[in-house]
Amino acid sequence: MKIETVLREHKRSITPERVKMFDFFTHKHLSSASDIEQAFPELGRASIFRTLRLFLKIGVIRRVALGERGENYELVDEDSHHEHMKCSKCGKVVSFESADICQKIFSEAQKIGFHVTEHSLSILGVCKNCMT
Numbered sequence: 100m101k102i103e104t105v106l107r108e109h110k111r112s113i114t115p116e117r118v119k120m121f122d123f124f125t126h127k128h129l130s131s132a133s134d135i136e137q138a139f140p141e142l143g144r145a146s147i148f149r150t151l152r153l154f155l156k157i158g159v160i161r162r163v164a165l166g167e168r169g170e171n172y173e174l175v176d177e178d179s180h181h182e183h184m185k186c187s188k189c190g191k192v193v194s195f196e197s198a199d200i201c202q203k204i205f206s207e208a209q210k211i212g213f214h215v216t217e218h219s220l221s222i223l224g225v226c227k228n229c230m231t
């Protein structure tokens with residue numbers, strides 16, 4: 100995915116801050132708003148949130164909620180859709196793919212006439228290292 104193409108498709112202008120933030124997402128699995136703020140303090144909080152909202156709207160990123168105050172964002176990649184597990188002790192995030200789980204989500208939604216536009220499964224727990 101090239102951000103310039105996506106922005107053009109949605110008739111949005113290509114600004115340096117949009118390109119910068121997109122680039123940041125391509126180098127990191129999960130980022131929170133404060134990660135972005137730390138990396139680009141010059142952008143300012145309001146403009147970071149504006150860009151995040153735009154990216155969500157045009158489907159560039161998705162929201163991943165990982166427990167309390169765990170709101171993160173990651174790039175949407177249709178080819179590598181995955182779910183997350185987070186260790187509540189060390190904070191490590193492990194991702195996994197399961198077509199079975201996703202299919203189940205879609206079939207359950209269909210049963211109740213719900214159209215799923217986005218989903219992400221977050222599992223909280225304790226990792227192997229922290230258990231011992």
Ligand SMILES: [Zn+2]
Nearest residue numbers: 128173181194
């Ligand atoms: Zn992920």
Ligand SMILES: [Zn+2]
Nearest residue numbers: 186189226229
């Ligand atoms: Zn751990």
Ligand SMILES: [Zn+2]
Nearest residue numbers: 181182200201
């Ligand atoms: Zn899924």
